[in-house]
Amino acid sequence: MPLLRSWKCTETGCYKHIAPLGLRRNGAPAQEILTPLLGGVGMGKAPVVSIVPLNRNLNKEEKIWQYLEDVYDPEIPVLSVVDLGVVRNVQLQDDKVLVTITPTYSGCPAMNTIATEIRLKLLGEGFKEVAVDTQLSPAWTTDWLSEAGKEKLEAYGIAPPVEPTGNVNALFGKDVTVRCPLCKSENTKLISQFGSTSCKALYQCQECLEPFDYFKCLK
Amino acid sequence: MMHNTENTHHLQEPHFNTPLQDYAPEVRQLVLDYTLQLADTSFILGHRLSEWCGHGPILEQDLAISNIALDLIGETRSLYQYAAELEGKGRTEDDLAYLRDAVEYKNPLLVEQPNGDFADTILRQFIFDTFHYFFLQQLQHSSDLRLAAIAAKSLKEASYHIKWSSEWVIRLGDGTEESKRRMEKAVDNLWPFSGEFFQITETEKRLLEQGIIPDYAPIKQQWDEHVTKVFDEATLTVPQNVWMQKGGKEGRHTEHLGYVLAELQYLQRAYPGLEW
Numbered sequence: 466m467p468l469l470r471s472w473k474c475t476e477t478g479c480y481k482h483i484a485p486l487g488l489r490r491n492g493a494p495a496q497e498i499l500t501p502l503l504g505g506v507g508m509g510k511a512p513v514v515s516i517v518p519l520n521r522n523l524n525k526e527e528k529i530w531q532y533l534e535d536v537y538d539p540e541i542p543v544l545s546v547v548d549l550g551v552v553r554n555v556q557l558q559d560d561k562v563l564v565t566i567t568p569t570y571s572g573c574p575a576m577n578t579i580a581t582e583i584r585l586k587l588l589g590e591g592f593k594e595v596a597v598d599t600q601l602s603p604a605w606t607t608d609w610l611s612e613a614g615k616e617k618l619e620a621y622g623i624a625p626p627v628e629p630t631g632n633v634n635a636l637f638g639k640d641v642t643v644r645c646p647l648c649k650s651e652n653t654k655l656i657s658q659f660g661s662t663s664c665k666a667l668y669q670c671q672e673c674l675e676p677f678d679y680f681k682c683l684k
Numbered sequence: 685m686m687h688n689t690e691n692t693h694h695l696q697e698p699h700f701n702t703p704l705q706d707y708a709p710e711v712r713q714l715v716l717d718y719t720l721q722l723a724d725t726s727f728i729l730g731h732r733l734s735e736w737c738g739h740g741p742i743l744e745q746d747l748a749i750s751n752i753a754l755d756l757i758g759e760t761r762s763l764y765q766y767a768a769e770l771e772g773k774g775r776t777e778d779d780l781a782y783l784r785d786a787v788e789y790k791n792p793l794l795v796e797q798p799n800g801d802f803a804d805t806i807l808r809q810f811i812f813d814t815f816h817y818f819f820l821q822q823l824q825h826s827s828d829l830r831l832a833a834i835a836a837k838s839l840k841e842a843s844y845h846i847k848w849s850s851e852w853v854i855r856l857g858d859g860t861e862e863s864k865r866r867m868e869k870a871v872d873n874l875w876p877f878s879g880e881f882f883q884i885t886e887t888e889k890r891l892l893e894q895g896i897i898p899d900y901a902p903i904k905q906q907w908d909e910h911v912t913k914v915f916d917e918a919t920l921t922v923p924q925n926v927w928m929q930k931g932g933k934e935g936r937h938t939e940h941l942g943y944v945l946a947e948l949q950y951l952q953r954a955y956p957g958l959e960w
Contacts, residue, residue, distance in 0.1 A: 571837055572758025601702070601762065602833035604840060658844055659748035663755065667744065683840050 529555045529562060529587065536586050539578045540662050541680075543621040546579055550609025553600050560593040567605045569683075570663035607683045618680055619646045624668065626682040643679050645670035702830055704769055711894060715828060716770040717887050718897065720780065721790035721933060722831075723763035727781060728941070729795035729812060730756030731948055733805075741802050748848055752809070755841040762834045782952035786941045793932040794877035796941040803856055803866035807874050810849040810914070815881045817846040818906040822898030831896070850914045857918025867920060879928030882907075888933075 533552055534545045546552050546566070554565040564583050568576045580597040587595040607626040610618075615625035627641040642651050650672035658681070660667040665678040707715060733753035740746025764777035795812060799805045820842055823835035856863040882904045884892070891897040915922050931937070951958060 568758075568837070570755060570758060570841060571762060572754035572756070574754075601837050602829070604833070604837040606840075657744035657748055658848055659744070659751035661747070663751055663841075667747075681844075 526555050526557050528590075529557065529564075532586055532590050533564070533583065536579070536582045538575060539582070540575050541618070541621070541623065543617045544610075544614050546583065548611045548614030548617065550611065550614070551576075551579065551605060560591075562587055562592045562595045563598060564595070565598045565600050567600050567603075569605050573663050575662075605683070607680065610680075619644075622646050622677060623665070624677060624679040626680050628682065641682070643668050645673060645675060646677055647675045648673040702833065705828060705830075711896075712770060714887055714891050714894070715831075715896060716767055717790070718891055719763050719767040719770065719831065720788075721887075723760050723767060723780070724789045724791040725795055726756040726763065727760040728789070728791045728944060729808075730754075730760060731944060732795065732797075732799060733809075735799055736805065749805070752845050752848070755838070755845070759834065759838040759841075762837070766830050766834070778952070782949045786937055786945055787935045789937065789941060789945070790933050790935060791941075792877070792880040793929050793938055794874065794880065796932070796938060796944055797874065797877060798940055800870065800873065801866055803863065803870040804873060806849055806852045806856060807867065807870040809845070810853045811874065811878045811911075813842065813846040813849045814907050814910050815903070817842045818903045818910075819881075819898070822903060826896055826898070827894075828896050846910075850910075853914050853920070854918040857915070857920040864919070867918070871920060871923060875923045875926050876929045879926075880930045880932060883928070883930050883933070885933050 530547065530552075533555075534547050536546045538544045538546065538549055541549075549569065551566045551569060552564060553567050554563075556563040556565075564587070566576070566580065566583070576599075580599075583597055584595045610626065618625045624643045624646050627643055643653050643655075644651050645653050645668075648670060650670055652671040653668050654671060656667040656669055656676065658666050660678055664680055664683070666681045667676065668679045669676045730753045733749050733756065736746065736749045737753070738746065740749055760781070761777055764780045767780055768775050768777055794808060797804075797808055799808075817839070820835045820839040824832050824839055826832040826835065853867070857867045858864070882900045884900060888897060888900075892899060912922055932941075
């Protein structure tokens with residue numbers, strides 16, 4: 466694995482890892498990763514991105530990010546909390562760690578579990594003190610799901626979020642074309658906007674008849 | 685900011701990294717009262733919706749109602765947590781939810797009304813969702829940064845709610861003879877509770893002067909437009925010149941709230957501090 470550089474958005478305080486030569490681990494150009502991230506920030510304000518200067522903590526912080534890739538969403542066990550885009554910041558001071566996370570949905574019962582799992586993972590890795598903070602603003606958006614995360618979702622049988630084409634208020638309007646994660650047909654229909662968890666809607670494929678979850682777009 | 689060891693033991697208590705704003709004591713009290721009013725509103729409606737869990741007319745709608753309940757309870761938690769911090773007396777979100785009496789609850793009367801039949805639930809939700817959606821759009825620009833953040837977060841969820849309840853008003857209103865009759869009955873039952881959202885209390889008046897909460901007049905206009913559009917589509921008539929109930933926002937409730945709280949608070953009242 467190439468050495469990752471850490472970028473920090475000075476507005477959100479969010480770190481994103483970008484491989485050298487502007488490429489991310491899954492090969493997507495850096496700009497494509499950054500643009501949707503930045504597009505979701507603030508109320509039209511232009512965010513500033515700066516490269517975090519190398520300091521003596523960076524290696525340890527990088528390690529923490531790697532550990533966090535082993536902490537999975539309890540309800541979607543193929544997505545790590547990093548894939549899910551809920552980790553906003555990692556701060557390190559001696560052996561004390563402060564991880565800041567942002568909730569996906571206000572009432573998502575997985576958030577408490579995620580906070581606990583993060584603590585247990587990092588305590589298990591030898592950090593003496595681990596705290597998890599919650600940050601509400603800017604609110605989480607499906608734009609923060611990593612590209613790798615979207616691929617993992619589809620492979621797991623959950624259709625990843627699709628950019629809505631119409632107004633979210635369009636009554637009875639079919640917002641998006643969702644591809645069946647099983648047979649890849651685009652001939653699918655919405656069964657219900659609300660599914661097995663807050664973040665999902667129910668769809669059915671008209672070709673292979675498979676009912677499936679869709680990770681709905683949250684902007 | 686690094687927490688001390690004592691704090692890190694509380695796994696279930698979220699810490700927010702937004703510091704409290706520096707308010708004069710009387711303004712702080714106003715913001716506290718108003719935050720509780722918003723929290724109570726989402727809480728009572730979220731609880732009402734949760735009563736449908738396992739009883740919905742079809743599985744998908746059972747799931748939808750439970751999901752909306754969950755979103756509202758999530759919003760409630762953020763608001764009660766903020767209220768607890770503003771109050772600064774060591775009470776927690778749970779104390780605020782489970783250990784206050786009916787007169788201390790400041791939710792508008794609509795949200796405590798019983799579920800009735802599916803038409804009543806849908807119409808109650810539609811009246812609330814339409815207010816909630818347009819209200820949050822404004823509140824997200826509040827000078828109170830925590831309320832603004834909670835509003836921006838909840839707005840994303842509320843945009844799915846308004847769509848769901850609007851579609852169901854149309855389906856039922858323009859559905860069968862029976863569904864239409866039931867919707868018309870629901871409109872008769874619940875319309876008198878639709879005006880309270882826009883009636884301004886003394887607390888709200890002072891917060892409006894401080895620029896902390898939005899003016900309700902433009903929100904009322906958006907509410908009217910959306911309700912008229914959906915009712916037209918649903919072949920329902922928007923009632924005119926109806927006398928509007930009020931009092932909930934000042935702690936004067938219908939008899940229904942007591943029953944809601946009796947069920948909600950029973951466990952903590954009977955076994956104080958019980959955890960599971």
